[in-house]
């Protein structure tokens with residue numbers, strides 16, 4: 001439970017807020033590269049942390065993210081012409097390059113234009129394109145090195161990235177990604193009125209009893225059977241590894257290990273070695289909406305056409321979205337909840353893991369009220385996330401860098417699952433599963 005003031009600090013990321021100052025110390029995903037597909041393609045409106053920008057790709061292929069307002073008389077540059085290495089305001093023709101320099105003022109004499117140009121410079125963010133994502137740095141001065149995420153370092157054929165819109169505050173959506181205890185309920189199936197693993201929906205009890213269950217399926221049953229995982233949190237130089245342990249078969253322990261990376265990224269569990277890896281970034285648009293960037297990658301092989309097709313049409317953390325990346329099943333249509341399915345096959349009656357997560361985060365309100373919570377042991381990950389974010393506001397207020405900014409290489413980590421003997425120490429399970437990629441110690 002937080003005080004009202006703490007809740008405000010956690011959730012508000014506008015320009016003059018403590019958490020806004022934290023976010024502005026890090027690179028943030030701003031757009032997918034494919035949203036600006038070719039040189040001189042149409043400029044886009046872009047709102048980040050409550051601030052309005054226009055993004056465009058110039059004739060040389062360079063991306064600019066600039067102030068939306070033309071300094072002449074305030075026309076919006078969204079309507080601008082993207083031409084010959086610059087964005088030209090269509091009201092009276094003033095033109096700006098990707099760095100925000102005013103490079104033409106055609107409605108004034110040469111002498112006046114030359115005098116005005118330096119003062120007509122508009123704000124331009126530092127931009128870097130990496131891993132099929134356009135990253136922006138909204139802070140002052142020299143940005144840090146980009147966070148060295150594995151998805152961005154593998155060859156392009158080994159990854160698929162996308163995004164989805166969500167109509168609620170970034171922090172509660174992010175908490176949903178860190179609260180892996182909810183899988184035992186929210187993402188369960190139903191069979192004969194009983195909660196079952198997703199792989200057991202539609203099977204008869206004899207089928208279930210005789211099922212030859214490999215570990216990658218049995219884990220869905222373990223999650224249903226043990227709704228009270230015990231959490232261990234291991235801190236590292238860019239965030240923390242949240243290890244949720246559940247009872248498996250024969251006294252073994254099933255670990256689902258999630259990375260939280262400052263200030264708004266997570267790498268999801270649910271994969272064994274050789275499986276695809278998954279990650280998210282929750283990017284505040286303003287205080288009541290966010291973009292959730294989604295990454296899938298395989299370090300060892302290209303993703304198949306079938307996998308890419310599945311991900312782009314909605315699967316796991318990837319939602320089924322329209323051409324504007326708005327989920328088809330969303331707040332406005334109650335996620336197309338199907339009450340009959342809720343009785344017979346699905347715990348929620350909502351199709352899609354991503355959509356189930358979105359429904360429940362949205363349902364907490366546009367900004368979740370954390371002054372009225374009753375937290376239990378399995379909320380440890382959520383509690384530690386909040387503490388880490390508050391530590392970051394304190395660091396910035398005292399003039400130091402928040403966690404991770406000075407350790408871009410510590411973002412080169414993985415998340416995933418493991419099955420271990422009951423006597424194993426968590427640290428040993430982590431190093432056996434990930435080696436150095438479990439997290440660089442502080």
Ligand code: FES
Nearest residue numbers: 070072073089092
């Ligand atoms: S308002 Fe943009 S050129 Fe006049």
Ligand SMILES: [Fe+2]
Nearest residue numbers: 176182187357
């Ligand atoms: Fe979930």
